[in-house]
Amino acid sequence: MTPTPSGGSASLLSIDELGADGVARIMDLADHMAEVNRRPNPKVPALRGKTVCNVFFEDSTRTRLSFETAAKRLSADTMTFAASQSSLNKGESLRDTIETIGAMGVDAFVVRHGSSGAPWMIDGWTTASVVNAGDGWHAHPTQGLLDAYTVRTALGRAAGFDGVRIGIVGDVKHSRVARSTAAAFAALGADVVFVAPRTLLPPVPSMPTTEDLDGVLDDLDVLYLLRMQRERMTEALVPSLREYTARFGLTPERAARLADHVLVMHPGPMNRGVEIAVDPSELPGAMITKQVANGIAVRMAVLFDILGGGASLEKGAR
Numbered sequence: 078m079t080p081t082p083s084g085g086s087a088s089l090l091s092i093d094e095l096g097a098d099g100v101a102r103i104m105d106l107a108d109h110m111a112e113v114n115r116r117p118n119p120k121v122p123a124l125r126g127k128t129v130c131n132v133f134f135e136d137s138t139r140t141r142l143s144f145e146t147a148a149k150r151l152s153a154d155t156m157t158f159a160a161s162q163s164s165l166n167k168g169e170s171l172r173d174t175i176e177t178i179g180a181m182g183v184d185a186f187v188v189r190h191g192s193s194g195a196p197w198m199i200d201g202w203t204t205a206s207v208v209n210a211g212d213g214w215h216a217h218p219t220q221g222l223l224d225a226y227t228v229r230t231a232l233g234r235a236a237g238f239d240g241v242r243i244g245i246v247g248d249v250k251h252s253r254v255a256r257s258t259a260a261a262f263a264a265l266g267a268d269v270v271f272v273a274p275r276t277l278l279p280p281v282p283s284m285p286t287t288e289d290l291d292g293v294l295d296d297l298d299v300l301y302l303l304r305m306q307r308e309r310m311t312e313a314l315v316p317s318l319r320e321y322t323a324r325f326g327l328t329p330e331r332a333a334r335l336a337d338h339v340l341v342m343h344p345g346p347m348n349r350g351v352e353i354a355v356d357p358s359e360l361p362g363a364m365i366t367k368q369v370a371n372g373i374a375v376r377m378a379v380l381f382d383i384l385g386g387g388a389s390l391e392k393g394a395r
């Protein structure tokens with residue numbers, strides 16, 4: 078967690094700023110939150126009196142609902158800002174919007190924005206905490222954390238990911254998930270490789286790369302499929318989606334080669350028939366709904382880490 082430039086509360090903007098110790102701390106906290114979530118009444122008073130505001134300037138299903146649920150399970154009050162129904166439509170600036178909401182008494186902003194860097198700008202305008210819920214092509218740290226937590230629980234790797242081989246496959250160039258998830262896996266010691274056509278890799282990839290999925294498939298413990306981000310592509314970066322699927326998709330033939338222990342992951346939303354051309358419910362190692370479920374515990378851990386201030390996770394709150 079980083080202090081804000083304005084000297085306010087801690088914020089979570091990227092995995093790099095969180096660091097390896099911070100990732101490990103969130104993993105351990107998420108274990109406690111998962112235990113809370115298994116209780117008949119999955120609610121604790123840890124953040125009673127705190128207010129968490131979701132400000133999403135870009136569409137979301139998983140992240141927005143997951144943060145809202147996480148905040149409520151910690152007994153925080155929640156506010157949701159709907160950009161499409163706001164005074165942004167009357168020309169109000171982003172800064173004035175944030176300062177207006179902040180004046181109502183907000184302890185943490187959860188921010189999704191289509192422009193890379195927007196959460197950093199917002200962090201400089203408010204003394205509240207800021208959690209990056211996805212900015213442009215850049216970062217999606219809580220996705221990275223929930224993916225790491227999913228591997229940790231599924232493979233029983235609480236001590237770290239040494240020797241775990243993970244292939245992140247697809248549109249790395251446009252993917253904030255690829256950057257944050259690779260950073261979270263690597264922080265815990267995994268060997269990560271990006272598998273993509275050169276046109277879908279950034280100029281300076283943060284991990285080793287290959288264009289040969291079939292050449293690495295049998296060595297992987299985790300096959301992480303990325304969404305083809307058609308809305309972010311401004312040029313023809315693959316000859317056709319059919320050819321992309323043939324070279325980089327999880328086809329029935331590749332699924333048949335996977336050992337039973339191999340985890341198959343995807344951040345959602347999926348392009349069925351493109352990056353995943355099989356029914357995930359028929360794969361023994363499919364983690365896709367587990368990732369969504371784990372997202373609540375991990376986002377509870379993040380909010381508690383930022384706002385908890387030494388509160389306990391005692392039972393029986395309402």
Ligand code: CP
Nearest residue numbers: 137138139140344345
């Ligand atoms: N994985 C993810 O960020 O999904 P949403 O866009 O639905 O939040």
